[in-house]
Amino acid sequence: MTIRTEPMTVNVGPQHPSTHGVFRVRITFDGEDIVEVEPVFGYLHRGTEKLAEERNYVQVVTLTDRLDYTSSMINNQAYCLAVEKLLGVEPPPRARYLRTLTAELQRIASHLIAVGFFVQELGAFGTPLMYGFRSRERILELFEMLCGARITVSYMRPGGVFADAPRDFWPALNRFLEDFEDEFAEMEQLLLENEILMIRTRGVSPIPPEVAINNSVSGPVLRASGVNWDWRKQEPYDAYDQVEFDVPIGSNWDNYDRFWVRIQEVHQSIRIIKQCIAQIEPGPVRLDLPLVLRPEAGREAYGRVEASKGELGFYLVSDGGISPYRCKIRSPSLINLTVIEHLLVGWKLADMIVSLGSIDINMGEVDR
Amino acid sequence: MYGLAMVKGLMVTLKNLTRKPFTIQYPEERAKQHPRFRGEEFVWYEERCTGCASCAKYCPLGIIKIETSPSGSMIPQGEKYRLEVFDIELQRCMFCGLCVEACPYDALFMGSGFEQGQYSRKNMVITIDQLRNAEKHPSTWFRPQLEGYEGGTDSFRRTPTIAQGESRFSYDPRGGPPLGWREVGRESWRWHQSEKAGMRLEQDEAVPDTGSDEPPQSGRGSDAAAD
Numbered sequence: 239m240t241i242r243t244e245p246m247t248v249n250v251g252p253q254h255p256s257t258h259g260v261f262r263v264r265i266t267f268d269g270e271d272i273v274e275v276e277p278v279f280g281y282l283h284r285g286t287e288k289l290a291e292e293r294n295y296v297q298v299v300t301l302t303d304r305l306d307y308t309s310s311m312i313n314n315q316a317y318c319l320a321v322e323k324l325l326g327v328e329p330p331p332r333a334r335y336l337r338t339l340t341a342e343l344q345r346i347a348s349h350l351i352a353v354g355f356f357v358q359e360l361g362a363f364g365t366p367l368m369y370g371f372r373s374r375e376r377i378l379e380l381f382e383m384l385c386g387a388r389i390t391v392s393y394m395r396p397g398g399v400f401a402d403a404p405r406d407f408w409p410a411l412n413r414f415l416e417d418f419e420d421e422f423a424e425m426e427q428l429l430l431e432n433e434i435l436m437i438r439t440r441g442v443s444p445i446p447p448e449v450a451i452n453n454s455v456s457g458p459v460l461r462a463s464g465v466n467w468d469w470r471k472q473e474p475y476d477a478y479d480q481v482e483f484d485v486p487i488g489s490n491w492d493n494y495d496r497f498w499v500r501i502q503e504v505h506q507s508i509r510i511i512k513q514c515i516a517q518i519e520p521g522p523v524r525l526d527l528p529l530v531l532r533p534e535a536g537r538e539a540y541g542r543v544e545a546s547k548g549e550l551g552f553y554l555v556s557d558g559g560i561s562p563y564r565c566k567i568r569s570p571s572l573i574n575l576t577v578i579e580h581l582l583v584g585w586k587l588a589d590m591i592v593s594l595g596s597i598d599i600n601m602g603e604v605d606r
Numbered sequence: 607m608y609g610l611a612m613v614k615g616l617m618v619t620l621k622n623l624t625r626k627p628f629t630i631q632y633p634e635e636r637a638k639q640h641p642r643f644r645g646e647e648f649v650w651y652e653e654r655c656t657g658c659a660s661c662a663k664y665c666p667l668g669i670i671k672i673e674t675s676p677s678g679s680m681i682p683q684g685e686k687y688r689l690e691v692f693d694i695e696l697q698r699c700m701f702c703g704l705c706v707e708a709c710p711y712d713a714l715f716m717g718s719g720f721e722q723g724q725y726s727r728k729n730m731v732i733t734i735d736q737l738r739n740a741e742k743h744p745s746t747w748f749r750p751q752l753e754g755y756e757g758g759t760d761s762f763r764r765t766p767t768i769a770q771g772e773s774r775f776s777y778d779p780r781g782g783p784p785l786g787w788r789e790v791g792r793e794s795w796r797w798h799q800s801e802k803a804g805m806r807l808e809q810d811e812a813v814p815d816t817g818s819d820e821p822p823q824s825g826r827g828s829d830a831a832a833d
Binding site: 383 | 641643701746750753
């Protein structure tokens with residue numbers, strides 16, 4: 239005799255401690271299996287796109303810090319690239335290197351959080367996350383040295399960066415790179431071939447490449463699905479055409495690969511940073527642009543970068559005024575979320591949060 | 607078999623036991639704060655301010671309120687608008703520092719503190735009297751002259767701009783003495799020089815354009831000319 243069961247709908251979030259930010263998923267369970275998924279978001283909506291329409295082009299930089307608050311440098315970079323395209327100007331080479339360098343530092347910080355929380359959601363409470371935070375703290379200290387703030391950096395400006403690095407930044411950066419190798423090796427040794435982690439994540443929630451492409455997924459999630467696609471390679475911006483790096487590609491498309499790709503990307507970021515330090519030369523860091531920018535009316539531009547979570551793009555339209563006529567943000571977290579149905583349906587409750595953690599969403603960016 | 611793993615695990619514990627703790631016990635000890643830190647209280651030098659309200663216009667949130675009357679004189683250069691109200695609503699401020707970037711006279715600096723908690727919202731507004739009477743510990747954010755070298759062009763060349771060529775490399779806004787308006791120097795960003803406003807420096811005074819490593823004869827730089 240079989241027991242008759244009914245599907246049950248459970249709200250996960252918005253204040254669930256294990257979700258990433260204020261994200262809510264309504265999940266219909268059959269026993270422990272997920273039958274239906276309905277994401278509900280908008281709890282952190284601040285109207286960034288609309289706010290951008292009433293601020294001038296430099297002031298919008300402060301808004302971009304608050305999109306994906308774990309990778310503010312990269313958000314700054316994407317926006318500044320869009321404005322530079324709109325104006326038709328190119329930043330000086332030293333500024334391009336500084337941007338590349340800080341963006342890669344930020345990518346490391348962001349991936350450390352992603353990896354730390356991913357493992358925490360598997361039940362490894364504390365230790366691996368704190369290993370990640372230990373190194374991230376050093377990066378944030380470098381940012382404080384560079385631009386006076388740790389998270390809301392506002393370091394970049396259309397036409398370069400606001401200021402050169404202080405003199406004590408370079409020794410501090412070298413010290414960080416020396417220590418980070420040990421610290422990260424410790425984290426890798428703990429996690430990379432951890433038996434429990436392998437059992438829990440190998441083969442769980444695979445996203446086949448065609449599904450990933452059809453859902454416009456980008457970033458580490460797409461690369462873990464076996465697609466070699468990285469905007470830093472496809473369409474090099476700033477100084478990425480001057481540096482060498484590899485793009486790690488996953489082969490099993492599963493949760494473990496998404497975790498593994500991030501770990502490998504940290505190594506590549508370190509490579510890029512070292513090349514930047516070797517190649518950077520003295521020079522101006524900011525173009526001589528007026529404080530209030532007025533791009534030509536009718537011009538439009540789309541600037542994109544490979545952010546830590548995927549393709550981050552800013553689409554700006556100018557009407558000749560001091561603020562953008564329209565600012566559309568293509569945020570990677572939101573678009574990576576569209577794959578959630580393929581990710582979760584058919585898998586068990588215990589894997590749900592882990593799979594959600596593996597796509598590394600950030601609600602500041604999803605809701606904007 | 608499990609015993610070996612246990613020993614291995616305990617080795618990790620042992621290794622970490624001998625390490626210096628990474629955390630800082632905040633109220634008793636403090637993390638080292640970089641001089642560029644954008645702190646809460648603003649530092650304002652009335653002697654330099656002309657009441658142009660550039661800061662108020664450039665603030666993304668519009669939280670700076672300035673009221674002026676067309677009388678008053680400025681110690682360094684003569685006429686200016688007299689400021690009657692200069693309110694900064696700290697509760698909404700996000701410390702982006704754009705007001706400091708917009709100030710053409712180097713009259714506004716970011717502060718260096720971060721412990722300005724108040725019990726009431728009305729106390730969160732910095733008034734003109736508070737700005738006048740506050741101890742001035744300016745941050746070096748967007749004011750590279752305080753860092754002891756001329757930023758903007760290249761940080762490898764040292765050009766002291768503080769009195770007697772004294773290096774401010776180890777400038778510590780929190781620990782050091784408060785600075786008056788004659789001591790804080792003038793910003794001399796290369797990218798700024800083509801749009802001089804008011805008493806912005808002349809080219810020959812600001813930067814020795816030659817690229818030589820020797821410091822200029824009068825390290826005082828800007829304010830010597832202003833006096």
